Amino acid sequence: xxxxxxxxxxxxxxxxxxxxxxxxxxxxxxxxxxxxxxxxxxxxxxxxxxxxxxxxxxxxxxxxxxxxxxxxxxxxxxxxxxxxxxxxxxxxxxxxxxxxxxxxxxxxxxxxxxxxxxxxxxxxxxxxxxxxxxxxxxxxxxxxxxxxxxxxxxxxxxxxxxxxxxxxxxxxxxxxxxxxxxxxxxxxxxxxxxxxxxxxxxxxxxxxxxxxxxx
Amino acid sequence: xxxxxxxxxxxxxxxxxxxxxxxxxxxxxxxxxxxxxxxxxxxxxxxxxxxxxxxxxxxxxxxxxxxxxxxxxxxxxxxxxxxxxxxxxxxxxxxxxxxxxxxxxxxxxxxxxxxxxxxxxxxxxxxxxxxxxxxxxxxxxxxxxxxxxxxxxxxxxxxxxxxxxxxxxxxxxxxxxxxxxxxxxxxxxxxxxxxxxxxxxxxxxxxxxxxxxxxxxxxxxxxxxxxxxxxxxxxxxxxxxxxxxxxxxxxxxxxxxxxxxxxxxxxxxxxxxxxxxxxxxxxxxxxxxxxxxxxxxxxxxxxxxxxxxxxxxxxxxxxxxxxxxxxxxxxxxxxxxxxxxxxxxxxxxxxxxxxxxxxxxxxxxxxxxxxxxxxxxxxxxxxxxxxxxxxxxxxxxxxxxxxxxxxxxxxxxxxxxxxxxxxxxxxxxxxxxxxxxxxxxxxxxxxxxxxxxxxxxxxxxxxxxxxxxxxxxxxxxxxxx
Numbered sequence: 234x235x236x237x238x239x240x241x242x243x244x245x246x247x248x249x250x251x252x253x254x255x256x257x258x259x260x261x262x263x264x265x266x267x268x269x270x271x272x273x274x275x276x277x278x279x280x281x282x283x284x285x286x287x288x289x290x291x292x293x294x295x296x297x298x299x300x301x302x303x304x305x306x307x308x309x310x311x312x313x314x315x316x317x318x319x320x321x322x323x324x325x326x327x328x329x330x331x332x333x334x335x336x337x338x339x340x341x342x343x344x345x346x347x348x349x350x351x352x353x354x355x356x357x358x359x360x361x362x363x364x365x366x367x368x369x370x371x372x373x374x375x376x377x378x379x380x381x382x383x384x385x386x387x388x389x390x391x392x393x394x395x396x397x398x399x400x401x402x403x404x405x406x407x408x409x410x411x412x413x414x415x416x417x418x419x420x421x422x423x424x425x426x427x428x429x430x431x432x433x434x435x436x437x438x439x440x441x442x443x444x445x446x447x448x
Numbered sequence: 449x450x451x452x453x454x455x456x457x458x459x460x461x462x463x464x465x466x467x468x469x470x471x472x473x474x475x476x477x478x479x480x481x482x483x484x485x486x487x488x489x490x491x492x493x494x495x496x497x498x499x500x501x502x503x504x505x506x507x508x509x510x511x512x513x514x515x516x517x518x519x520x521x522x523x524x525x526x527x528x529x530x531x532x533x534x535x536x537x538x539x540x541x542x543x544x545x546x547x548x549x550x551x552x553x554x555x556x557x558x559x560x561x562x563x564x565x566x567x568x569x570x571x572x573x574x575x576x577x578x579x580x581x582x583x584x585x586x587x588x589x590x591x592x593x594x595x596x597x598x599x600x601x602x603x604x605x606x607x608x609x610x611x612x613x614x615x616x617x618x619x620x621x622x623x624x625x626x627x628x629x630x631x632x633x634x635x636x637x638x639x640x641x642x643x644x645x646x647x648x649x650x651x652x653x654x655x656x657x658x659x660x661x662x663x664x665x666x667x668x669x670x671x672x673x674x675x676x677x678x679x680x681x682x683x684x685x686x687x688x689x690x691x692x693x694x695x696x697x698x699x700x701x702x703x704x705x706x707x708x709x710x711x712x713x714x715x716x717x718x719x720x721x722x723x724x725x726x727x728x729x730x731x732x733x734x735x736x737x738x739x740x741x742x743x744x745x746x747x748x749x750x751x752x753x754x755x756x757x758x759x760x761x762x763x764x765x766x767x768x769x770x771x772x773x774x775x776x777x778x779x780x781x782x783x784x785x786x787x788x789x790x791x792x793x794x795x796x797x798x799x800x801x802x803x804x805x806x807x808x809x810x811x812x813x814x815x816x817x818x819x820x821x822x823x824x825x826x827x828x829x830x831x832x833x834x835x836x837x838x839x840x841x842x843x844x845x846x847x848x849x850x851x852x853x854x855x856x857x858x859x860x861x862x863x864x865x866x867x868x869x870x871x872x873x874x875x876x877x878x879x880x881x882x883x884x885x886x887x888x889x890x891x892x893x894x895x896x897x898x899x900x901x902x903x904x905x906x907x908x909x910x911x912x913x914x915x916x917x918x919x920x921x922x923x924x925x926x927x928x929x
Contacts, residue, residue, distance in 0.1 A: 293737035293738060294692075294735075294737055294738060294739065294740045295692060295697075295737070335668075337488065337660055337664075337666055337667070338660065340693055340694060340740075341740070344740055386625070387553060387555055387594040387596065387603070387623070388600040388603060388623075388625070389600075391600055416742070416810075416812070417555040417594070417812065419555070419556065419567075421556075421566075421567065422567070433739070433741070434738075434739035434740065434741060435739070435740065436739065
């Protein structure tokens with residue numbers, strides 16, 4: 234019975250059915266399964282298959298996103314249960330992410346946030362048009378070790394540099410590795426402004442984040 | 449030099465029926481009315497509300513009744529002219545011409561002499577504008593590259609300064625996205641033609657703004673557009689809604705989302721400045737399913753390229769269409785396929801303005817080779833769209849009679865009279881195989897050589913020093929924070 238619920242949960246993640254994933258997660262809790270087991274034996278194996286299918290070319294980005302949404306929805310049910318048991322998922326890293334001030338482009342930044350989140354990072358997504366001070370304050374408050382800065386305009390790219398400078402001035406630069414992205418951003422620009430890394434897409438951003446936190 | 453436009457082509461394409469266009473229109477009005485469009489500008493929301501939209505201030509979303517959108521769109525002039533400093537280079541947007549412009553706004557350039565790829569500067573904008581001025585295929589300028597060595601608050605003005613300092617062709621700017629900078633851009637354009645009233649009559653500058661898909665606008669772009677509309681400058685809003693990311697995966701659904709963004713913005717302009725010249729603009733694509741990135745090329749682009757002009761025609765406004773703009777990294781096979789087919793499709797429905805020539809990697813990297821090869825594509829289309837002319841002279845019966853069976857037409861005067869109507873390449877390689885084999889060079893090499901020659905030798909007469917000084921004064925004013 235328990236195995237069957239977990240298998241159905243895994244399949245719901247693989248097939249990209251967030252509603253079913255939530256339903257199965259609730260069913261598993263009702264059946265008395267431990268939240269950590271639901272995660273490790275239900276959700277994670279599903280995401281692993283999704284990742285493999287993406288790598289092999291069978292799955293596309295929308296598959297990753299809808300499966301990630303299913304996982305995130307399920308986690309909303311499981312997190313209070315974990316807290317009640319004083320348990321916590323191990324965190325790959327803490328990431329503050331947002332689109333810089335003056336820029337309202339959201340989708341690329343949100344893609345990266347989602348992909349980081351399902352890859353074990355704790356993500357603090359500040360949204361778009363984020364004032365520089367807000368990035369600084371959030372890094373300070375959360376003790377984040379990663380900061381992601383998105384910009385889609387040639388005129389707002391320069392704000393990425395301003396945020397890095399502000400971090401230096403506030404003495405927080407050593408605490409965080411900084412990743413930059415956005416259509417006009419290039420590796421050359423990332424180097425020029427003293428960022429720690431640059432990736433062209435969300436998958437690349439996850440690999441980069443893992444490298445950066447590994448030092 | 450006369451501009452090489454494609455006029456009254458003999459070839460046309462049926463891509464959507466009238467009923468299908470109406471279906472897309474009705475679906476669009478439904479979306480604008482029931483879902484709404486986000487306008488992050490209290491100025492815009494005030495105007496929309498005054499004219500009958502229901503406005504959610506917190507979400508900054510306006511839901512506009514369909515008949516109101518239609519009423520205000522109908523105020524747009526169907527025909528007007530993009531003026532040039534040199535009136536011989538004026539571009540009538542009369543529904544009978546397609547014009548090619550440069551693409552924009554790239555952030556890197558491949559140097560014509562060293563082959564190095566590097567970040568772009570104001571000098572690069574000026575150099576590209578010089579070539580664009582020379583090339584008859586290029587009818588108008590976009591800011592082809594970002595002047596990244598200039599401050600962000602005046603960068604768009606520096607780009608205009610770089611263009612107008614070397615060229616009398618019309619400029620359409622896509623990089624002035626806030627009202628403050630727009631104010632100064634209008635001052636520069638007015639200085640160029642002798643005042644605001646004259647500018648209204650002869651708009652030497654037109655304005656391109658982007659929407660923020662899905663179903664959103666950028667506040668700065670909207671307020672900049674409103675200011676330009678007041679000044680009588682033609683204003684267009686461009687959607688880049690992409691299938692599967694910022695728009696539905698289906699092509700028709702993506703057209704609906706893009707259409708809603710564009711016509712809501714154009715209706716707003718007409719509410720604010722009734723009768724102001726506006727245009728439709730689009731560069732829709734299908735996102736890359738692996739990465740979610742903007743692709744720039746492929747069948748979806750080609751279909752959008754042809755279909756969008758039917759929508760613009762339905763609203764009786766001109767269209768600025770993102771054709772060309774390949775996703776290729778080099779001027780290669782992919783670039784040739786993308787740019788030939790996308791331009792062909794856009795011209796097949798007589799899209800008014802095509803954007804544009806010269807950029808690679810989804811409009812990020814400028815290549816001189818690509819610019820010149822894109823112009824050759826335009827030449828090929830120019831010849832192709834003239835179609836086959838059938839009349840007594842072209843049927844050539846007299847010549848056929850005289851040459852008869854087994855002869856040849858090489859030495860006939862009918863051949864001499866008409867042979868120059870046959871298309872001649874500038875860069876396509878038609879040399880004998882053995883000649884090619886000696887150097888194994890080709891179109892890219894020829895184009896690069898031509899670019900180097902033009903960069904060295906073509907120096908258009910400089911702008912009047914008084915005007916140049918006035919530009920500098922205006923830009924300095926803009927740079928006072």
